[in-house]
Amino acid sequence: AQKITQTQPGMFVQEKEAVTLDCTYDTSDPSYGLFWYKQPSSGEMIFLIYQGSYDQQNATEGRYSLNFQKARKSANLVISASQLGDSAMYFCAMREGRVPRGNTDKLIFGTGTRLQVFP
Amino acid sequence: EAQVTQNPRYLITVTGKKLTVTCSQNMNHEYMSWYRQDPGLGLRQIYYSMNVEVTDKGDVPEGYKVSRKEKRNFPLILESPSPNQTSLYFCASSPLGTGGLGAFGPGTRLTVT
Numbered sequence: 761a762q763k764i765t766q767t768q769p770g771m772f773v774q775e776k777e778a779v780t781l782d783c784t785y786d787t788s789d790p791s792y793g794l795f796w797y798k799q800p801s802s803g804e805m806i807f808l809i810y811q812g813s814y815d816q817q818n819a820t821e822g823r824y825s826l827n828f829q830k831a832r833k834s835a836n837l838v839i840s841a842s843q844l845g846d847s848a849m850y851f852c853a854m855r856e857g858r859v860p861r862g863n864t865d866k867l868i869f870g871t872g873t874r875l876q877v878f879p
Numbered sequence: 880e881a882q883v884t885q886n887p888r889y890l891i892t893v894t895g896k897k898l899t900v901t902c903s904q905n906m907n908h909e910y911m912s913w914y915r916q917d918p919g920l921g922l923r924q925i926y927y928s929m930n931v932e933v934t935d936k937g938d939v940p941e942g943y944k945v946s947r948k949e950k951r952n953f954p955l956i957l958e959s960p961s962p963n964q965t966s967l968y969f970c971a972s973s974p975l976g977t978g979g980l981g982a983f984g985p986g987t988r989l990t991v992t
Contacts, residue, residue, distance in 0.1 A: 866979070871920060
């Protein structure tokens, strides 16, 4: 069963507008972490934001915020005031608290959403 | 500068010719791992290591080997590459127990013909 689901293969947004990238996850572990990464066309993975399952408040980092809805198992990324440089692939990922053989830092990735920002 | 480095960044090779992709980190992280990225599949873990001389399989280990003789280095070895190993490879490292809050290398784009 897919543990991280990103249902939007591609999204378009106009510059200066806000955009929400969807991510739902599946785990029975009460302890987990959720990540968002940006991958520009150059290929590197850029860490954007992290949310722990026990964190009471939604994570924010500059123009990025994570809309964490635990009961719905969703962890959507909100980018405010989009810029042309935000055009990239975005990956949602999860780390579970209990994994086989103590693989404590393994990340499970979604299939990504390609965001294109137009002027 | 704290970073994870990978070499080479780009490689085109032929089926069956052994190759090694190096990964090195200067942050004294215990945990290191390799992922491959394929279109429509996201990133999948190949192997991981929790410390020197401690390695184990991830989700897609077939056709790969690793070693961890030093804390900073975690090379990925393809003994007999095949075209289905054409992919973008990432090395990652993190302090053990931080749950993945570490760093990724810049990626190695491998093509096997």
